[in-house]
Amino acid sequence: MSTDSKKQLTLFSLVLMIFTSVYGFANMPRAFFLMGYAAIPWYLIGALFFFLPYAFMMAEYGAAYKQEKGGIYSWMERSVGPKYAFIGTFMWYASYLVWQVNVSSTIWVPLSNAIFGADLTHNLTYFGLKPTMWLGILAVLWIILVTFISTQGLDKIKQVTSVGGLAVMLLNVVLLLGGFIVLILNGGQFAQPILNGLHDFAVSPNPAYQSGLSTVSFLTYAIFAYGGIEAVGGLVDQTKNAEKTFPLGVTISAIVISIGYALGIFMMGTFINWQEILSLPGVNTANVTYIVMENLGVVLAGSLGANPQAALTIGMWVARLVGLSMFLALTGAFFTLIYSPLKQLIEGTPKALWPKKFSELKNNMPVYAMYVQAVIVIILILIVAFGGDNASAFFNKLVIMTNVAMTIPYMFLSAAFPFFKKKDSIQKPFEIYKSYTLALIASIIVTVVIGFANLFSIIEPGLAKGNWLDTLLSGGGPLLFALIAFLLYKNYESKQTK
Known part of the structure; x- marks a missing residue:
């Protein structure tokens, strides 16, 4: 097949692909819970100073390295150097380990909503164990099950993703309409x-987000909501008339996604009162999506004339629909992400970095490496689950860890961009940043925005609330992964010298 005949992506299909890769429904209820209407300006700032310039960088990388199989490792290795590329790629991979810890512990919330119409995970108190400990045990069993099935090479489960994705798209329509x-x-x-007019769009109703430090730290959530665009970089060569279509597609996507988020957060204020519903003790970042949508069902039914009992029943069925949709979407994502980042890390980086068994494939899967990965994730789950704290603080901790871990690797890619632009030896068939100065400014803006957002997010629990454990978990995790990557590479270098 010729390259021209492969270029099938029109402007509409490109926008649709970017939308489905980036847009996350659960980001809106979480944002409303943490910041109320005050989340909206931060999501717009995130789109303007992160999403747009960063997506354009990914498009240029993707076009220049479309033949490379190493993914982001190849991008950074050829732009800056192998050590930098390995540390950046390892941290990117490690962020998916943290994601696995988070999702394996929180996936029981949508399952509980799907079965019972409510989050009953906080009632898990059998044999004297706390609910967070039970969630940890369930998470361990989930990791074992998913790893075992994935190592068999069964990819049929991926069909779940499309069903879940479609259901989550429908939830957006239900919310807005x-x-x-x-x-x-x-x-x-x-x-x-x-x-209070604009004041309500600047100040959060949440007591935990009243200080300037905590408000600025929310920017990490906004950046995280636009994550996933590095996958879009590979679409350049599949786009019709890429020079014009791609930048236009990315710009339209950024506008649609940021307005979609802003509108979704705004519409929540039509049916949910923060003080009455979201300030209640049982509400946390893991179950807020279901509480918000159940409330929509109750209020909508009541507004249409249903009696209170019928309205509550409708609300419960809406919570079930949301639970089932999110459970299917997360399950599909889990079965892909348990092997995909690991496979890219092992195949993209030099083979001598890893024990021989790591690169051995069985059923086209790095089975031994996947078992090692499972053990590491299980240890992390048990540390978090048995480390104390109530359910709400436990879930918040997981979300903070995930946000920081998953956004730091973006800094490596944006900081490498000026080096990429400066190298004339790299063929650049597609350029949005026509001058080096423009590329440098964009790189500095994106890197500084991510850096500051993460810095505030890391230090805020310690400085504002005296909770230095959260600061240690969210900041120490990425630092530990960077150190492991550095030591692995140092070991590889000494082997090569010998």
Whole structure:
């Protein structure tokens, strides 16, 4: 097949692919829970100073290295050097380990909602163990099950992803349309009233996000909400008339996604009052999506004239729909991400870096490496689950760890961009940053924005609340992974010298 005949992506299909890769439904209820309407400006800042310039960088990398199999390792290795590339790639891979810890512990919340119509995970108190400990045990069993099935080379489970993805897309329609109907039926009255104009879009109703430090640390959430665009870099050579279509597609996507997030957060105020619902003790970052959507079902049914009992039943069924959708989507993602980043790390980096058994494939899977990965994830799960704290703090800790771990590798890619631009030996068939100065400015802006967001996110629990354990977990994790990568590479260098 010729390259031209492969270039099938039109502007619409490109926008759709970027939207499905980046847009995350759960980001909106979490944002409303943490910041209320005040989350909206941060999501717009994230789009302007991170998503747009970063996506353009990924597009240029993707076009220049479309023949490379090493993914982001090849991008950084040829732009800066192998050691830098390995540390950046290892931290990127490690962020998926943290993601596995997070999702394997929180996937029981959507499952509970799907079965019972409510989050009952906080009731797990059997044999004197705390709910967080039980979630840790369930997470360990989940890792063992998914690893075992994945090593058999069964990829049929990936069909779950498309079903879950479609269901989550439908949830956006339910949220926006439902909120709009509630607003009309209630005569334009918001459940979360806007009493102080712009002040309500600047100050959070959440007591934990009142200080300047905690407010700025929310930027990490906003950046995390736009994650996943590095996958889009590989679409350049599949796009019709890429020079014009790609930058336009990315710009339209950034506008659509940021407005989608902003509108979704805004519409939540039509049917949910922060003080009445989200300030209750049982609400946390893991179950807030289901609480918000259940509340939409109750309020919508009530606004349409249903009696209180019927409204509660409808709300419970909406929570079940959300739970099933999120469970299917997360399961599909899990079966892909348990081997995909690991495979890219082993295949992309020099083989001598790893024990021989790591690169051995069985059923086209790095089986031995996957078992080692499972052991590491299980140890991390048990440390977090049995390290104390109530369920709410436990889930918040997991989210903070994931956000920081998954956004730091973006800094490696954005910081490498000026080096990439300066190397004339690299063929650049597609360029948005026409001058080196423009590329350097974009690189500095993106790197500084991610750096500051993560710095504030890491130090905020310690400085503002005296919770230095959270600071240690969110900041120490990436530092530990960077140190492991450095030592692995040092060991590889000494082997090569011998």
